[in-house]
Amino acid sequence: MDFELSEEHQLAYQSALEFGHAEIRPHNAEIEASDDFPAWLWQRLAAQGYTGIAIPEEYGGCGGDFLMAALVARGLSRANGGIGMSFGAHLNLCAHNILRNGTEQQKRQYLPALANASIIGALALTEPNAGSDAMGIQTTARKVDGGYLLNGSKVFITNGPIANLLILYAKTRPEARSHGITAFIFETLTPGFHVARKIKKVGMHGSPTGELVFTDAFVPDKNVLGTENEGYKIVMSGLDLERAFFAVSAIGGLEAALELSLTYARQREQFGQPIANFQLIQAKIADIYTDLEAARHMAHRCLWLAQQGQRISKECAAALLFTSRASMRAADSALQIHGGWGYTTDFEVERLWRNAKLGEIAAGTNEIRQLIIARELLATP
Numbered sequence: 247m248d249f250e251l252s253e254e255h256q257l258a259y260q261s262a263l264e265f266g267h268a269e270i271r272p273h274n275a276e277i278e279a280s281d282d283f284p285a286w287l288w289q290r291l292a293a294q295g296y297t298g299i300a301i302p303e304e305y306g307g308c309g310g311d312f313l314m315a316a317l318v319a320r321g322l323s324r325a326n327g328g329i330g331m332s333f334g335a336h337l338n339l340c341a342h343n344i345l346r347n348g349t350e351q352q353k354r355q356y357l358p359a360l361a362n363a364s365i366i367g368a369l370a371l372t373e374p375n376a377g378s379d380a381m382g383i384q385t386t387a388r389k390v391d392g393g394y395l396l397n398g399s400k401v402f403i404t405n406g407p408i409a410n411l412l413i414l415y416a417k418t419r420p421e422a423r424s425h426g427i428t429a430f431i432f433e434t435l436t437p438g439f440h441v442a443r444k445i446k447k448v449g450m451h452g453s454p455t456g457e458l459v460f461t462d463a464f465v466p467d468k469n470v471l472g473t474e475n476e477g478y479k480i481v482m483s484g485l486d487l488e489r490a491f492f493a494v495s496a497i498g499g500l501e502a503a504l505e506l507s508l509t510y511a512r513q514r515e516q517f518g519q520p521i522a523n524f525q526l527i528q529a530k531i532a533d534i535y536t537d538l539e540a541a542r543h544m545a546h547r548c549l550w551l552a553q554q555g556q557r558i559s560k561e562c563a564a565a566l567l568f569t570s571r572a573s574m575r576a577a578d579s580a581l582q583i584h585g586g587w588g589y590t591t592d593f594e595v596e597r598l599w600r601n602a603k604l605g606e607i608a609a610g611t612n613e614i615r616q617l618i619i620a621r622e623l624l625a626t627p
């Protein structure tokens with residue numbers, strides 16, 4: 247039994263870690279203030295080959311696998327959670343989705359530009375009236391000559407305000423639930439599309455989140471992803487991978503919590519000695535480490551299994567449930583270790599605290615993850 251990452255995976259992670267430290271961290275204050283993913287950074291990520299990971303060379307990528315891509319997201323997230331999240335939406339939610347489900351023509355048309363980040367990708371499922379109830383989406387795609395006309399709106403779309411390309415889900419049979427959904431590849435320059443607003447968030451700054459509106463926006467037949475009315479299969483097949491990917495990248499936040507806690511506990515003195523000497527502080531540090539170790543093993547294993555094409559919904563839901571709670575606990579302890587300074591914007595730790603909360607909400611909430619786990623367990627006699 248080998249619990250260690252391969253040398254290749256370890257190198258990819260180390261490279262992203264060093265890149266994040268040298269090229270992202272120095273810009274964190276301006277990213278935090280603007281809440282924009284810096285345009286120049288996409289080109290730097292592409293130059294490193296990161297935006298082409300797990301995309302075969304014949305489609306302009308640089309090979310590797312989904313675990314490697316998630317490890318890069320983890321390294322970037324250690325420097326800045328928002329940047330790691332936007333990177334994941336572009337690569338995992340959009341590019342890898344086309345790789346798994348697209349036709350040969352769709353892969354040749356879109357993957358090279360996504361791999362070199364000359365276009366930015368996103369995935370648009372959630373709507374104002376359909377979040378946890380994803381099959382209840384109301385955006386319609388009405389068949390017309392040569393394609394479909396889209397009408398409706400999407401909300402909370404990561405990269406939505408800047409995306410050139412969306413994986414978009416709409417109802418082709420509005421009267422049906424799961425069997426009426428079709429997935430499309432949608433180019434945002436299409437007339438009838440507009441970004442209604444960039445949503446202001448509590449955390450994950452640097453990852454722009456959008457509300458998008460479609461008014462008779464045309465999408466050609468050739469841009470149907472998969473089969474008409476079978477979009478739910480694409481939603482479901484992607485979700486395991488998405489949850490495992492998100493779990494691995496969230497570990498970057500846990501690592502940052504540990505690092506900041508160790509540094510501050512050694513530096514800060516009270517009662518004539520470093521607070522690191524106090525056992526109640528040591529207990530918090532030990533708990534952060536324990537959460538980190540457990541989350542790391544669970545998330546890596548799940549992503550590895552999910553990328554073999556296995557349906558492991560219960561395991562992936564559990565990995566993200568655990569990792570997101572662990573991240574929240576760790577960020578909270580790290581802030582507590584910083585005392586009053588932890589509650590100010592002078593110290594980085596408050597950003598981790600705000601970012602960690604999203605792990606409990608996005609890619610299906612913790613409650614939905616619990617339902618998935620319980621449903622599977624109870625269905626097995």
Ligand SMILES: Cc1cc2nc3c(=O)[nH]c(=O)nc-3n(C[C@H](O)[C@H](O)[C@H](O)COP(=O)(O)OP(=O)(O)OC[C@H]3O[C@@H](n4cnc5c(N)ncnc54)[C@H](O)[C@@H]3O)c2cc1C
Nearest residue numbers: 369370371372377378402403404607608609610611613614
């Ligand atoms: C920053 C951010 C980025 C996001 N990025 C994307 C993206 O790129 N693409 C995309 O499509 N979506 C994205 N989302 C949407 C995200 O997936 C949804 O917010 C999430 O699925 C929850 O949906 P909701 O917000 O509508 O909450 P609701 O579904 O309204 O849930 C509200 C509360 O009710 C609970 N609840 C709902 N149903 C049940 C039930 N059956 N049993 C028990 N409790 C229940 C929920 O757990 C939650 O606590 C993003 C969200 C955020 C905040």
